[in-house]
Amino acid sequence: MADALVVAEGVKKNFLHMGRTLEVLRGIDLAIYHGEIVAIVGQSGAGKSTLLHCFGTLDVPTSGSLKLDGEELTGLSSSRLADIRNRHIGFVFQFHHLLPEFNAVENVMMPGMIQGRPRKELEARARALIEEVGLKDRASHRPGELSGGEQQRVALARALVLEPKLILADEPTGNLDSKTSAQIHELFFAINKQRGTTIVVVTHNLPFAASMPRVVSLKDGRVEKDERKSDVKRDIDTAAEAEVARAADEPKKSATA
Ligand SMILES: Nc1ncnc2c1ncn2[C@@H]1O[C@H](COP(=O)(O)OP(=O)(O)OP(=O)(O)O)[C@@H](O)[C@H]1O
Numbered sequence: 330m331a332d333a334l335v336v337a338e339g340v341k342k343n344f345l346h347m348g349r350t351l352e353v354l355r356g357i358d359l360a361i362y363h364g365e366i367v368a369i370v371g372q373s374g375a376g377k378s379t380l381l382h383c384f385g386t387l388d389v390p391t392s393g394s395l396k397l398d399g400e401e402l403t404g405l406s407s408s409r410l411a412d413i414r415n416r417h418i419g420f421v422f423q424f425h426h427l428l429p430e431f432n433a434v435e436n437v438m439m440p441g442m443i444q445g446r447p448r449k450e451l452e453a454r455a456r457a458l459i460e461e462v463g464l465k466d467r468a469s470h471r472p473g474e475l476s477g478g479e480q481q482r483v484a485l486a487r488a489l490v491l492e493p494k495l496i497l498a499d500e501p502t503g504n505l506d507s508k509t510s511a512q513i514h515e516l517f518f519a520i521n522k523q524r525g526t527t528i529v530v531v532t533h534n535l536p537f538a539a540s541m542p543r544v545v546s547l548k549d550g551r552v553e554k555d556e557r558k559s560d561v562k563r564d565i566d567t568a569a570e571a572e573v574a575r576a577a578d579e580p581k582k583s584a585t586a
């Protein structure tokens with residue numbers, strides 16, 4: 330197995346609310362490997378968003394260890410966490426949070442503009458991403474002039490603009506109809522496959538989760554199940570390799586026959 334990108338060991342997260350301690354994450358042990366696409370599922374309140382926020386350095390565990398690409402995140406200063414977040418992590422939320430006064434390309438450029446990256450280079454990259462997510466003809470539309478699915482495509486392109494190692498998505502299609510959701514789901518798979526970006530998606534969409542090679546189920550702040558279909562994939566890969574080898578062998582056989 331490849332190296333782990335995210336490693337959580339005994340991650341606990343408590344919230345203090347009205348003088349009471351709420352134990353939301355109760356000891357999460359989980360490793361996400363480079364290049365994986367993983368679904369996180371579980372009932373409302375199970376702690377999915379809280380875990381995703383910890384993975385994304387938007388929140389810090391109360392205790393336990395959380396590493397991103399080998400670096401321990403707990404105990405880092407908020408400026409160091411922000412730096413890691415900006416350089417390595419892209420977010421897609423249920424609501425796109427696009428800026429209404431900027432068009433699609435400008436919204437995609439925004440994370441780079443904030444970092445002071447050269448405008449020309451950013452614009453070229455943003456245009457390529459807008460095309461990659463299938464919005465070539467909508468590049469100059471503002472969010473109000475885009476459908477919900479198109480807005481979410483822009484949000485995905487924006488998450489990719491700084492070429493993060495990790496994309497964290499929290500119910501990215503929670504707000505979309507099933508056909509539009511399925512198209513966005515395909516886009517996640519395409520990005521994972523073509524770019525090798527590691528993707529963790531929290532979803533209530535069970536068909537989408539079921540189509541994932543790995544599904545982690547949370548219950549009451551713990552990992553209840555962690556199911557992989559990689560063996561199935563490996564079987565397919567092995568069969569495909571055998572087929573390629575057989576096909577390559579075929580002409581030689583007929584030549585020698
Ligand atoms: N800042 C906070 N302060 C107090 N309690 C919180 C805070 N954030 C989350 N919680 C509580 O933690 C629990 C888990 O919340 P979380 O948002 O992680 O759930 P979830 O699994 O993402 O649920 P959903 O599927 O509804 O989005 C909930 O009971 C919630 O009320």
Ligand SMILES: [Mg+2]
Nearest residue numbers: 377378379499
């Ligand atoms: Mg949530």
